[in-house]
Amino acid sequence: RDFNERCAQCSEVNWGLTDGGRFYCRSCHNVTERTREVVNTDFITNSRVQTISKGVRKQEKNDGGCEWYICEGFQLVLKKQAEALEALGVCPQMKDEILCNFWRCYLQKSKQAYCKRPAGEIVKALSACESSTDVDSDPERPSLLHLLSVSESEGDLQTDCSFASSVSKVSESTSVYSGSVDGSLYLMKNQKERLRMTMPMTLSFCYMALLWLREPITLSELLRFVVEGHIPYLNVFQHFPEKMKLCGLDLRIFYVESWPAYEEVFNKMHELAAFLDLPRFPDITDSCFLHPDMLCMKYLMEANLPDELHNWTCRVVKKIGIGEADFLTLMPGNKSTRKVKYDVLAAAVIVVVLKLLFLLDDHYEWLLSEFAEERNKNNTEGGPYFEFKKWYEVVKQSLDVEQKKLDEERAKYLWRCEKPLFYSVKNKSKVLKRRQMVVNLQNQFGKLSGSVRRAEKPNPSSFQLSWSEENTDGSCFHGHSLKGVLQEKCGLLTAMNPDYWLCTVKLCNEKLCGHLAHYREVEFPQSYHFVLGLFSFLLRIQPSYIHDEVCMIEHKLFNKKLYKKLKYNTVLRK
């Protein structure tokens, strides 16, 4: 026997081989993950197949499957997602450094690797580290593990890994149905303190890395790319190597049937950042994409609003201090500061500016629009004044078309993947039969659908609505002037509109009821609802989230006046 390691438990070097080809310590009967074939570095030809000699595991393990752990699976998912992001233009640093370091840190903190394991856990990483020769020969193995083993040898992580004495027993009990070794274990315990990994959390990881690098992708964009299929999420396990058989409980972990919601990913990300004890993230300054000034510019363009409004958004941002690095930058674990949703914040700023200039009470904005229309008719020189009515009509039309398309796409979405999934071997044949029937029916009715066949995946684009100044029909409002709604007072440009209505006089306690305010469509003007709806579509979130931010901004903006007012009066003079 050429295996000369010391047994991790009893430090003896007294090894034997189990039936399954594993080394076991004759002194303390500790079974390792090291198998005989480890010295044979040919991983790809499945020589590293093993059967578990004891336990309920079926013989089909010989079919080319190998042992794998849940966190390995997630690692692969993250790798695929990072690659997709790189293809979208994100810098390679994200994948190679940031994301992996986050992941490594997570593995460590959640005690899935590099640590003293509580009883009953198996350490996969250790064997990977030990078998560093293995890693080189196997291009299938994620590069992260290579990194792990490399850093292992550099000794900057805890190397004090000990095997539990009951390790062998665990491998039997966890073979309650799953393709992975620890599938059932993963789902079993209440893992709050350890922050169990889930599919939505992979996106939290991605977003966290993107935020760290201050990449120009907002969370809503990221989620939109996921839904559009540019970033693997649904059915990503299809791309696991053949050897990693997925069945039973693994499906509960990796197979998802819903798109993650913004709130979910967002909150998890913050939880994760705190869990990992990360330091203050790199500062968000006014040259960053995520800074409200920049995002406002983007959203103004996308909403087909005049560029001149940007001055106003900047003014509001400055006035309430939400452009400060301290406000915008993430401090993990700091419970007192409100977590910033950059995209929602920028959208809300625009909504507030629109309210400042146009009031949006279903009367005033149309009045202003009439004046502008009159002026535009009589005076064609000097560029057109912005007409709210015209803008509304143009944007609403496009919005309706896009919304309808989106709704139809959602109805036609295909969730199942080519790879059939079974929870247990018993229903394997049933599953396959069903799949065959589904395919037949799809063919039959697909032919009857006529010419319409699923369009190519659209190219990922940052802008969902685009407006070109070259259109002579005047449907682009970027260059329009706000002169119609502004006036000069003491050398300063102010809004003609003297009034403002607050969305809510009193903010709710977010921690208690989850929202700052409660949005009900019927209680607010139609124009306001329209504007919320526009950004709701662009960001793919519920209007109530934008409404919350609007309330927050308003309360900051009118802070002094609110405290002065003794009566509850919803209309204030500016």
Place this chain on the structure above:
Amino acid sequence: SSHEHKLNFRKSKEVCLSYIQDALLQKQWKRAAEFLTCYVESLEKDYSREHIGPSEMIWRIGTEILRHHSQSSMKEFNCFMEQMKTLGVKRFLKVCLEHVFHLLCNGQIDEAYQNLSLAESWRFGEQTAIQDKEMKLIEAYRGLLDYYSWSKQKNILLEHSEDGFSDLAVEQEMHSCFRKAAVNLKEIIKIPGVWDVFVKCYVDLLEFYGDHNEARQVLNEYAYNSKFPANPNAHVYLYQFLKRQGESKKSLISALKILHDIVPSHELMIDFNTMLQKSKKRKKRRLGLEVIFAALDYAGWKENAKAWSCLARQLKQIVTSEKHLDWIKQEWNSRKDWWPAFHFSRYLAKRNWEENQSLSYEKALVAGILLGKDCKYFRYVSHQGCKAQLKRFRMLKKFVNRHNPVYLRISG
């Protein structure tokens, strides 16, 4: 409208279904097929808790689309139905039945027969017992098709016998069809239900082979067994049978009595009234009057000259005899508020006169008796009739004038 941003499999399929529904309602078959293609993957999900699962949805929607889509063929339809049969064992026989109906509607009798035979031989553990009702229906429909074959053979035989041939083979075939049909038809009509077509065919068979007793029994059961749902046709069939058998008026009348109760506007009410009027029993004659008045309460009878002539005849007879004027009074009491506008308006007088003189004659007689000689209808029609120098109208005028006091008595 708020659009659901949190989208999951279930919701997405719900929305898909609503698109299918819209497309079906607007008869956009291509579009419905397009969305159905996206919906079918729900089969791979467990919906055991839902009331209607995807397999049933797909069966029903798919059938609808294939029935109407311009590019679909019987072959495709059959292929689809075969797949649907394997989808849900609990629905197997139902799917078979519907498939058979569709084949029959498309004139594919032989294929339908084959499918029925196949279905009959299906066994599936306890499902066979659970789907007992559907099985009976399948057997009944096969019996029906056997009857149909029998009928064809019978016609061939009749033709041949006319030509002087006698065809033993056809005869034997015919008898064998009879036996097969009779067994199954007899079974289904034992179960309470509405089995008009089965009953008719079975009775036809029985009559042909001379088993009138059995036929009578079957029809009596069908009409009078309270376990069976009230079915006017049951009484009609019984009546027609009794008539064919030359039964007495008494039994014919009793057969129609319940029909009058259930469907006072039935077309057989004329026959019924005719028989009752002629009866010697006072009660029957009284009933006759009731029957004919009740029938004419319905808009569908407004222009039925025969019905009016029945009423006219009976009223005339009563008025002439001056006996039982109270019968007329009783019947007229609940009608005097609305019959004048319903039947005897001036507009109708003109129209009836122009379109159907006999109708107007009968109606005028009735109007004259019930409303007196001064009523609009009678005045107009009799005037027109006398102007045209038609003898019967002159007689009519005389009659009504002579008996006007009667009107005064019944209207009081």
